[in-house]
Amino acid sequence: MIASITLKDGLATKSSLEAASFAAAMADATGAEAVAVVHGALQGDGGLGATGIKKVLHYPAELHDAGQIARLVAAAAQGASAVVFPHDAIGKAAAPAAAVHLEAGLISGVTALPQDGAAPRNVFSGKATAEIEATTNQVVYTLTPNTFSVASGGAEAAVEAFDAAVGEARVKVKSFHPSSTDGQVPLPEAERVVSAGRGLKGPENWGIVEELAQALGATTACSRPVSDIGWRPHHEHVGQTGITIRPNLYIAAGISGAIQHLAGVNQSKVIVVINTDPEAPFFKAADYGIVGDAFEVLPKLTAAVKALGA
Amino acid sequence: MNILVCISQAPDTTSRIAFKNGNTEFDADGVQFIVNPYDEWYALVRALELKEAGGGSVTILTVGDASTEPTMRKALAIGADAAVRIDAKPTDSMQTARLIAAHAAGKGYDLILCGKETIDYNGAVVPGMVAALLDMPYVALATKLDVADGVATAMREVTGGEEEVEVALPAVFSAAKGMAEQRIPNMRGIMSARTKPLNVETGASDATTKVRVFALPPEKGACKMIPADQAEELIRLLREEAKAI
Ligand SMILES: Cc1cc2nc3c(=O)[nH]c(=O)nc-3n(C[C@H](O)[C@H](O)[C@H](O)COP(=O)(O)OP(=O)(O)OC[C@H]3O[C@@H](n4cnc5c(N)ncnc54)[C@H](O)[C@@H]3O)c2cc1C
Ligand SMILES: Nc1ncnc2c1ncn2[C@@H]1O[C@H](COP(=O)(O)O)[C@@H](O)[C@H]1O
Numbered sequence: 001m002i003a004s005i006t007l008k009d010g011l012a013t014k015s016s017l018e019a020a021s022f023a024a025a026m027a028d029a030t031g032a033e034a035v036a037v038v039h040g041a042l043q044g045d046g047g048l049g050a051t052g053i054k055k056v057l058h059y060p061a062e063l064h065d066a067g068q069i070a071r072l073v074a075a076a077a078q079g080a081s082a083v084v085f086p087h088d089a090i091g092k093a094a095a096p097a098a099a100v101h102l103e104a105g106l107i108s109g110v111t112a113l114p115q116d117g118a119a120p121r122n123v124f125s126g127k128a129t130a131e132i133e134a135t136t137n138q139v140v141y142t143l144t145p146n147t148f149s150v151a152s153g154g155a156e157a158a159v160e161a162f163d164a165a166v167g168e169a170r171v172k173v174k175s176f177h178p179s180s181t182d183g184q185v186p187l188p189e190a191e192r193v194v195s196a197g198r199g200l201k202g203p204e205n206w207g208i209v210e211e212l213a214q215a216l217g218a219t220t221a222c223s224r225p226v227s228d229i230g231w232r233p234h235h236e237h238v239g240q241t242g243i244t245i246r247p248n249l250y251i252a253a254g255i256s257g258a259i260q261h262l263a264g265v266n267q268s269k270v271i272v273v274i275n276t277d278p279e280a281p282f283f284k285a286a287d288y289g290i291v292g293d294a295f296e297v298l299p300k301l302t303a304a305v306k307a308l309g310a
Numbered sequence: 311m312n313i314l315v316c317i318s319q320a321p322d323t324t325s326r327i328a329f330k331n332g333n334t335e336f337d338a339d340g341v342q343f344i345v346n347p348y349d350e351w352y353a354l355v356r357a358l359e360l361k362e363a364g365g366g367s368v369t370i371l372t373v374g375d376a377s378t379e380p381t382m383r384k385a386l387a388i389g390a391d392a393a394v395r396i397d398a399k400p401t402d403s404m405q406t407a408r409l410i411a412a413h414a415a416g417k418g419y420d421l422i423l424c425g426k427e428t429i430d431y432n433g434a435v436v437p438g439m440v441a442a443l444l445d446m447p448y449v450a451l452a453t454k455l456d457v458a459d460g461v462a463t464a465m466r467e468v469t470g471g472e473e474e475v476e477v478a479l480p481a482v483f484s485a486a487k488g489m490a491e492q493r494i495p496n497m498r499g500i501m502s503a504r505t506k507p508l509n510v511e512t513g514a515s516d517a518t519t520k521v522r523v524f525a526l527p528p529e530k531g532a533c534k535m536i537p538a539d540q541a542e543e544l545i546r547l548l549r550e551e552a553k554a555i
Contacts, residue, residue, distance in 0.1 A: 006469075013469065064473075066438070066448055087434075089468045093450035096438025099404065105518030106403060108433050118522045125429050127327045131522040142435075170447035171477045174463075178471035186470045192555070216555060234453070234488055235467070240323055240429060241347055241487055249554040260323050263429075266527075270554040272544065273533070283533050288547060292538025300541035305555070308545065 001027040002077045003036045003053065004069070004085045004094065007062075010043030012036075014150070014189050015086035017051055019143050021151040023084040024052025025113055030081070037076040039063045042159065049157035051150060057162035064173045066093030068166040074101035075164035080138065087142035088188065095142045105134030111147040114139075125240050125263035145188050146246045179235045184219040187238070192218035192249045193268070195238060196226070197261075199254020199275065199294055203231035208298040209253065215305040221245070223255045239264035251301075253294040257282020274298070311366035311457065311479075313357040314419040315390065316410055316436070317349040318372060318400070319381040320429045329524045336430070336524070345381050348425025350388065351492040352485035356455055357423050358389045359490060364457070366420075367391045373400045373409050379508065386503035387495035393508040402517035403431075407439030409513045414444060421462070422482040426451050434484070441482035449475055453488035 003023035005016040012020060020036055027034035036053045038046055040062030048056055057076050063069050069090065077083045083098060085091035087109045099106035110119040110132075118131040119141065179186070187193065194213040200206065206220075213220045220236060227237040238245055240263040250268035254275065255261060262285050265271070273286040274297050283289045290297055321327070322342040330337040345354075357368045370390045372378050375397065382393045396413060400406040414422060422444075424437035434450075441448035453472060454465035460479050465472045467486055495503075536544045548554045 015469075064475075066450065067442070070442065089451055089466070092434045093438055093448060096403070096407070096435040097442035097448065099435075099518075100407075100439050100442035103518075106435055106439075107519055108403075108435050121432075123431055123524070124321070124327045125323075125432060126527075128329070128524055128526050130524045132519050133522050134519045135516075136518050170481075171449055171475050174474040174476055176468075176471060176473050177465075188469070235471075237487065241351075244432075249548065249552075263323070270548065270552045272548070285530060286533040287530070287552065288544055289533045289535050290538050290541060290544060291535065292541070297538055297541050301545060304542035304545035307542075308549065308555075 001032050001034045002073065002080045002083045003034070004073045004083065004091065005036045005038045005046065005048065006086070006090050007038055007040050007042060007046055010041050010046065012046045012048055015088045015145040017047065017150040018145065018148045019084045019086045020048050020051040020053050022113065022141070022143050022148050023082070024151060024154070026082055028052065032081060035076070036157070037073050037162065039069070039072060045157040045159055050152045050154045052154040053157045056157045056159045058159055059162050059164065063166065063169070065169040065171040066090065067097055067171070068169060069094040070097030070101060071166045072164050073098045076162060077102060082138065083140045085140070085142045087144045091142045095140055099140040102138050102140065103136065104138035104140050105136040106140040107132045107134060108142040109144045110141050111144050122267065126244070126266045127263065144246070146191065179233065187219050187221060187236070187243050187245055190219035190245065191247050192216050193221050193245060193247045194218045194251045195221035195223070195255060196253045196294070197223035197255030198225050205295070206232070208295065208302070212251070212298050212302045212305070215302045218249070223261050252282060253298055255282060256280050257285060311360060311364055311420045312418060313361065313366065313368045313421045313423060314414055315349065315354050315357045315368060315370045316422065316424045316440070317354065317370050317382070317385050318346045318428050319343045319374065319378050320346040323429065327526070333524045334521065343381055345385055346425050346428050348427065348485055350385065352487065352489040353423040353425050354385055354388060354390065355490035355493050356485060357421070360421070360457055369394060371396065371410060371413060373398055373406045375399055382508060383503050384495065386506045386508070387499040388493050389499060392506060395508060395510050396513045397510050398513055402519045403433050403435045404439060404518040405515045407436050407443060408515040410436070410440050411443035412513055413511060414440070420479045421457070422446070422480070424482070424484045426484045426486045437482050437484040444482070447477045447481045449477060449481065450484045451486045452483045453486050455483060455489055
């Protein structure tokens with residue numbers, strides 16, 4: 001079992017730790033060894049041993065071209081029965097090429113361990129699920145973020161230097177532009193999200209959304225029209241044509257709950273809807289609802305959260 | 311510049327999703343099909359803009375049976391010059407990618423543009439496979455794309471932000487929101503689409519994965535309503551009942 005890992009500041013990212021835990025659980029079930037492949041500066045074992053990874057293959061240079069990452073992982077995966085990537089920006093770019101090099105079937109965006117050879121994933125933008133099986137011996141998986149818990153308690157993993165012919169970088173990174181989320185967890189990884197829509201009336205009113213998000217340690221998101229008219233940045237747009245998320249908690253204020261919006265958020269574990277219209281379709285998809293004015297309700301919620309902490 | 315845009319058809323976003331044959335097949339009965347939004351709004355429109363600025367041609371390609379031709383005509387109406395349909399029923403990303411790559415190999419396309427994912431299968435993998443099969447560089451989730459002197463400059467989504475990247479052509483890109491704005495076809499486009507070439511090619515490739523069974527998610531239980539004047543109660547429930555905070 002091979003897990004493809006992305007490091008940040010020398011440690012595995014959250015979605016990478018999930019992929020490592022997934023690979024380790026599969027290794028456990030089959031008696032195989034769980035191995036992680038990493039590239040770039042590494043601190044200790046990158047936090048991977050704790051998830052059940054036994055060995056870390058370390059390629060010293062940091063790679064930014066998915067084509068190179070795919071070659072590295074394919075080289076490490078010779079003979080492995082399965083390869084796991086996080087279904088994040090890097091996994092989406094590198095896993096398909098790795099599958100081509102390995103001539104392995106790729107099951108992308110899985111949400112749980114395979115059972116009887118088939119793994120579940122969401123299809124039709126979250127409106128259905130499917131059990132997918134591969135007809136090849138070797139299988140590449142990409143794991144949807146926030147669907148598999150990070151394991152802990154494993155022993156420090158052995159780190160081995162690893163070299164492979166990864167070729168030249170053909171995609172060259174010129175600059176990085178962080179989304180201005182001021183220390184917020186990136187949306188796809190966020191466990192709590194506070195989101196707002198056209199019901200907020202204008203960008204100047206987003207303070208009450210940000211304050212609740214801050215009190216909860218949540219990331220902010222928005223509906224598509226709100227990012228289209230420029231009230232909020234594009235990277236906050238969730239839904240069918242934006243980002244798909246599945247946090248533990250999704251709070252939506254002033255969003256009607258159109259089917260295209262739901263497609264991106266309906267896999268959240270707990271959904272809270274605040275809307276002045278009792279007939280808003282979003283209430284049908286919600287766990288908790290408040291029929292009320294976001295301008296009154298959001299500050300009350302913020303105060304109640306703060307009171308918990310006090 | 312010659313650009314290939316891979317488009318797939320997808321059920322209209324408001325379609326009711328149902329399955330047949332013991333939940334092993336999508337039930338397309340009564341479903342309206344559209345061009346997959348990422349392929350149409352972003353990949354195709356950006357391809358047309360690049361052509362309008364620098365000359366060349368835009369060819370669209372679909373792997374699908376004859377039932378995909380109406381959506382292909384729609385893409386022609388938006389402005390593509392020619393269309394290719396590879397006559398096969400796509401059941402797997404690797405199979406689809408091999409058929410696309412077999413068509414594209416040696417044709418001299420400078421750019422291959424895809425959508426970031428299909429809204430039915432949501433795989434996000436076909437373009438990456440096409441790139442690997444053709445040994446071309448691949449930029450996934452591109453939100454901006456410009457080309458000058460055989461070099462493409464693109465922005466791509468990465469965790470926590472965006473990266474500006476540079477890559478020599480030919481190359482493959484998957485398009486995400488931001489790359490272009492949706493275009494509504496006009497009457498002239500719709501009329502001229504009828505006579506544009508739509509060539510059918512044959513091809514065969516084996517699938518490497520298959521769907522064992524589909525399922526619809528369980529119905530949500532009733533939503534618990536909390537009176538607006540007791541909003542604090544919600545926070546208590548989220549902590550004690552839902553254990554979400
Ligand atoms: C192909 C396609 C793809 C799409 N993709 C997406 C997508 O990815 N994401 C997305 O979000 N949308 C998407 N849409 C758009 C979608 O159909 C809806 O138009 C959109 O989600 C509506 O946004 P909204 O809920 O913010 O605005 P509205 O529909 O205008 O709803 C505003 C809501 O706020 C409520 N409200 C008003 N005032 C208050 C107040 N003071 N307090 C509380 N509530 C209040 C109203 O009752 C109403 O329910 C897509 C559409 C299409 C056709
Ligand atoms: N059957 C198909 N024919 C042509 N292009 C396709 C087909 N399936 C997928 N694609 C392209 O690959 C992209 C990603 O698809 P997927 O990997 O299925 O999510 C789509 O947005 C299309 O651009």
